[in-house]
Amino acid sequence: MKFKLFTLMSLLCLAFFSFGPKNGNYRYEMVNDKVIKRTDLTTNTYALYQKGKVILKFKTYLNVDTDGKHFGISKLDNIINDYNVSLSEERYKISESRKASFKNVKDIENVYTIKYDSNVDPYVLAEKIMEENSDVLEFADVDMVYEMDYIPNDPNTNAQYHIGKISSFGAWDFTKGDTNVVIGIVDSGSDLDHPDLAANIKYNYADPVNGIDDDNNGYIDDWRGWDFIGNGSAMDNDPNVFGNNCNHGSHVSGCASQVTDNGVHGAGIGFKCKLLISKHGDDDDFSGEGGTSLIYNSDQGIYYCTQMGVEVINCSFGSSFFSGTTNNMIQNAWANGVIVCASAGNQNTNAPRYPAAYDNAVSVAATNSADLKASFSNFHSSVDISAPGDGIVSTLWNDTYAAFSGTSMSSPVTAGTVALIRSKNPSWAPQQVVDRLKSTVDSIYHLNPSFVGLLGTGRVNALKAMTDMPIISILSSSSSDSLLGNNDKSFGINEQITIQLNMKNIWQGANDCSIRLTTTDPDVEIVKDSIYVGNIGAYSTFSTSLNNTFIVKAKPSCPFDKTVTFRLSASSSTYTDFNTSAINIKFRLGWVTHDVNNMLLSLTKDGAIGKKSEPYGNGLTIQGVTGNNIFEGGLMIANSNTKVMDNCRSSAAGNVSDTDFVGLTGYDLKRPGDYSSQDGRGFFNDNGAGSNKIGLEVDARSFAFSAATDANYIILRYRVRNTSGVNLTNLYAGTYIFFQPGGVIGNNTSTVNTESKLGYTFNSNVTLPYLGVSLLTEQTLNFKPINGTDIINGFTTDEKWQAMSNGVNSTPMGPGLNAIVVSAGPFNLNAGAETIVSFAILKGTTLVDLLANANLAKIKYGTINVGIQQISSVIPDKFDLSQNYPNPFNPSTVINFAIAKQTFATLNVYDITGRLVSQLVNQELQPGNYQYTWNGSSLSSGAYFYRLQTNEFTNTKRMLLVK
Numbered sequence: 001m002k003f004k005l006f007t008l009m010s011l012l013c014l015a016f017f018s019f020g021p022k023n024g025n026y027r028y029e030m031v032n033d034k035v036i037k038r039t040d041l042t043t044n045t046y047a048l049y050q051k052g053k054v055i056l057k058f059k060t061y062l063n064v065d066t067d068g069k070h071f072g073i074s075k076l077d078n079i080i081n082d083y084n085v086s087l088s089e090e091r092y093k094i095s096e097s098r099k100a101s102f103k104n105v106k107d108i109e110n111v112y113t114i115k116y117d118s119n120v121d122p123y124v125l126a127e128k129i130m131e132e133n134s135d136v137l138e139f140a141d142v143d144m145v146y147e148m149d150y151i152p153n154d155p156n157t158n159a160q161y162h163i164g165k166i167s168s169f170g171a172w173d174f175t176k177g178d179t180n181v182v183i184g185i186v187d188s189g190s191d192l193d194h195p196d197l198a199a200n201i202k203y204n205y206a207d208p209v210n211g212i213d214d215d216n217n218g219y220i221d222d223w224r225g226w227d228f229i230g231n232g233s234a235m236d237n238d239p240n241v242f243g244n245n246c247n248h249g250s251h252v253s254g255c256a257s258q259v260t261d262n263g264v265h266g267a268g269i270g271f272k273c274k275l276l277i278s279k280h281g282d283d284d285d286f287s288g289e290g291g292t293s294l295i296y297n298s299d300q301g302i303y304y305c306t307q308m309g310v311e312v313i314n315c316s317f318g319s320s321f322f323s324g325t326t327n328n329m330i331q332n333a334w335a336n337g338v339i340v341c342a343s344a345g346n347q348n349t350n351a352p353r354y355p356a357a358y359d360n361a362v363s364v365a366a367t368n369s370a371d372l373k374a375s376f377s378n379f380h381s382s383v384d385i386s387a388p389g390d391g392i393v394s395t396l397w398n399d400t401y402a403a404f405s406g407t408s409m410s411s412p413v414t415a416g417t418v419a420l421i422r423s424k425n426p427s428w429a430p431q432q433v434v435d436r437l438k439s440t441v442d443s444i445y446h447l448n449p450s451f452v453g454l455l456g457t458g459r460v461n462a463l464k465a466m467t468d469m470p471i472i473s474i475l476s477s478s479s480s481d482s483l484l485g486n487n488d489k490s491f492g493i494n495e496q497i498t499i500q501l502n503m504k505n506i507w508q509g510a511n512d513c514s515i516r517l518t519t520t521d522p523d524v525e526i527v528k529d530s531i532y533v534g535n536i537g538a539y540s541t542f543s544t545s546l547n548n549t550f551i552v553k554a555k556p557s558c559p560f561d562k563t564v565t566f567r568l569s570a571s572s573s574t575y576t577d578f579n580t581s582a583i584n585i586k587f588r589l590g591w592v593t594h595d596v597n598n599m600l601l602s603l604t605k606d607g608a609i610g611k612k613s614e615p616y617g618n619g620l621t622i623q624g625v626t627g628n629n630i631f632e633g634g635l636m637i638a639n640s641n642t643k644v645m646d647n648c649r650s651s652a653a654g655n656v657s658d659t660d661f662v663g664l665t666g667y668d669l670k671r672p673g674d675y676s677s678q679d680g681r682g683f684f685n686d687n688g689a690g691s692n693k694i695g696l697e698v699d700a701r702s703f704a705f706s707a708a709t710d711a712n713y714i715i716l717r718y719r720v721r722n723t724s725g726v727n728l729t730n731l732y733a734g735t736y737i738f739f740q741p742g743g744v745i746g747n748n749t750s751t752v753n754t755e756s757k758l759g760y761t762f763n764s765n766v767t768l769p770y771l772g773v774s775l776l777t778e779q780t781l782n783f784k785p786i787n788g789t790d791i792i793n794g795f796t797t798d799e800k801w802q803a804m805s806n807g808v809n810s811t812p813m814g815p816g817l818n819a820i821v822v823s824a825g826p827f828n829l830n831a832g833a834e835t836i837v838s839f840a841i842l843k844g845t846t847l848v849d850l851l852a853n854a855n856l857a858k859i860k861y862g863t864i865n866v867g868i869q870q871i872s873s874v875i876p877d878k879f880d881l882s883q884n885y886p887n888p889f890n891p892s893t894v895i896n897f898a899i900a901k902q903t904f905a906t907l908n909v910y911d912i913t914g915r916l917v918s919q920l921v922n923q924e925l926q927p928g929n930y931q932y933t934w935n936g937s938s939l940s941s942g943a944y945f946y947r948l949q950t951n952e953f954t955n956t957k958r959m960l961l962v963k
Contacts, residue, residue, distance in 0.1 A: 627743015695724025734823020
């Protein structure tokens with residue numbers, strides 16, 4: 001018998017393997033004799049759905065008679081004739097008497113299920129039906145099956161800490177729930193005679209057990225709920241649990257509304273609120289995790305609970321895949337005044353979980369007893385709120401109790417809180433209830449800084465949700481360093497930051513109000529912690545002003561990219577510290593964005609250009625051009641195929657960067673700058689490479705110009721110093737840039753113009769900009785285009801080295817995905833010596849325009865005299881190099897020199913053996929008299945030589961450093 005069953009299952013698997021979506025990126029398995037598992041091999045996520053079923057929603061009501069197999073629509077009937085359809089039936093039933101009061105009836109009447117005997121995958125059939133009938137169908141869908149979001153029998157918790165954590169005791173002083181408020185439990189069933197559940201089970205006295213559908217709702221004798229699976233997969237009126245495999249629903253029931261104040265065991269947040277049990281677990285199914293049942297026909301349970309007039313429905317199950325059918329029922333429930341709470345999932349991933357992520361569903365993440373995100377809980381921008389879900393003790397089948405963990409537990413705790421809000425405020429619309437729920441939380445982001453914005457508004461607080469006092473909701477907030485700081489938006493150490501708030505009182509009014517800002521974070525200081533706002537009317541809005549608002553600053557101990565949570569507490573003549581919200585501010589942002597011309601380019605503290613492979617940096621946006629123009633980029637310095645220092649994409653799979661460069665400071669912007677409209681500067685070294693480091697320190701500078709002629713480029717200047725203690729040879733320094741003109745990553749071509757030392761990328765769409773990198777310093781050019789797919793699959797150290805060190809590859813690459821490496825080298829750098837390598841990031845509307853901008857950048861670079869002071873613009877008669885003064889010196893000396901005409905000039909310092917120790921000037925200079933102040937503090941005492949060299953002039957002089 002076992003062999004025959006195995007053979008049957010194998011044949012079924014093979015049958016489904018032979019069908020599938022057009023791209024072939026899926027694997028099919030049979031979970032049991034009625035459920036297919038379809039795994040997306042590209043994302044490693046999967047969907048569960050019933051075989052032989054497709055759900056159709058028509059755009060209009062089908063006013064036709066059918067034979068139970070056909071719809072009277074020829075092109076649809078022609079398809080289903082080929083698939084041996086055995087039944088077509090309305091999925092939801094609604095009586096004529098209920099239609100008048102039930103909203104969005106078309107969502108109910110226009111949905112049909114077709115059942116067929118062919119082994120064709122329901123996804124394939126649904127796709128085929130939809131493609132050929134989109135004029136009459138709103139969707140064609142599979143019949144989704146869901147998994148429960150819990151982890152059974154946590155042995156470490158033996159008390160109901162969550163009851164106190166969400167302030168249930170205080171909430172019950174305001175309301176203990178209303179027996180007329182009903183929570184729909186769409187789950188695996190429940191233990192209806194459990195001593196801590198029985199008194200809270202909702203009975204439908206309008207439909208006693210007599211074999212007649214007395215209340216005309218389509219379900220015969222549903223006097224205590226309904227079983228949507230039943231014995232032999234036939235629906236019946238007994239939603240009771242008969243085994244451990246369906247224990248989940250019993251536990252969820254107790255989390256929502258375990259009978260309270262009855263002298264038995266523990267409590268449930270819903271207190272007296274009733275439970276309508278809609279059973280979707282199969283007593284004979286053990287195919288879920290840990291031998292549990294899967295959840296079947298849940299959309300029908302949502303509809304059933306909605307039709308029965310519940311106030312809130314709990315769905316502690318989910319999938320990674322969107323279902324039009326389930327979403328349809330969520331929206332129908334909302335339209336009929338019902339709030340759906342759903343679990344955010346237990347995969348510990350930043351991903352949406354359905355049905356929780358649907359619009360008008362409350363998505364609930366899980367926390368532990370310390371208000372930390374539970375280790376298993378999903379986190380995502382679609383999460384609305386968090387609630388305790390780790391080690392929650394509740395009711396089980398056969399009159400027992402246990403601690404379970406999961407978002408399956410946090411969701412019904414939230415649903416029970418919603419039931420209390422509705423008990424106290426029966427006239428409120430669903431949006432009012434959800435607004436109250438989400439606005440009366442306790443902020444937990446100061447405890448969970450890695451999940452800011454991904455755990456909803458905070459952790460449920462039932463007491464606050466019941467309290468009638470002012471509730472100050474923050475509509476928007478902005479933090480700025482423009483008034484008291486340097487306006488580079490990075491919020492550096494000791495820089496005073498103002499916080500402006502737009503707020504609304506979403507409940508009762510208060511007089512003589514003050515708002516106070518607090519934080520427990522030791523890395524920041526609050527300079528101004530309170531403001532007076534006066535009277536706040538109910539439902540009124542108000543704002544702080546720029547000159548009367550909060551002021552904060554980062555302490556020297558504050559690390560880079562530190563997100564700090566600040567709490568706002570309010571007080572008035574009537575209330576003290578009534579509920580407000582929390583805000584989050586990121587200090588010492590490790591990247592800034594030039595914003596004074598057409599090129600809005602981000603640069604990071606550790607050498608990335610535009611952005612890293614991770615979401616760090618804003619990339620490159622261009623005025624008048626839609627989209628981000630840099631996918632990723634950064635500086636690379638190398639001297640072998642095993643020693644490449646960079647923070648560009650690594651060889652590992654995924655969006656991961658190498659971490660060789662370490663920021664020694666933030667990257668700061670100064671506007672106006674000393675040398676341009678906006679100067680940028682940062683320092684970093686290669687200590688992140690550990691024992692494999694070369695031994696380098698980089699002084700990174702950037703220059704942006706606002707004049708129209710110079711608005712289409714940004715200059716990057718890197719002074720590279722050898723800190724290794726040994727002489728370095730065969731060095732290369734360059735930029736890796738993955739351009740995407742106009743945000744388009746495909747159909748791009750990359751090539752080089754050697755005359756302008758310019759590597760560039762352009763798209764086959766001529767309306768998109770040309771983007772390039774030009775080498776500005778007089779060093780040997782290297783260039784290589786690289787296949788973008790190869791980079792995304794992992795950019796190895798050897799690939800980086802080959803791209804930097806193999807001369808100029810002038811063969812264009814594309815159209816397609818591609819990036820470029822533009823580098824300078826080889827060059828040598830003696831111990832303690834420095835050199836300068838400079839580039840320009842450019843854009844042009846055409847290649848001619850791009851080349852013109854490259855020439856403008858080259859000319860402008862010659863005017864950026866970093867470290868040089870032009871002491872006279874009078875054109876000297878001749879080139880000259882003066883003796884330094886003072887001489888001897890310690891540790892600084894001044895070198896004067898004269899440039900008689902525009903020329904490329906170098907000013908270098910050498911030791912007594914002729915080794916280069918510092919490159920002071922390496923650029924085009926305009927005619928004039930110049931002064932350079934050189935600091936020799938990093939060198940030992942002794943004689944040194946400095947040399948000025950141009951095309952027409954060379955002179956060397958001796959100087960003496962005495963320490």
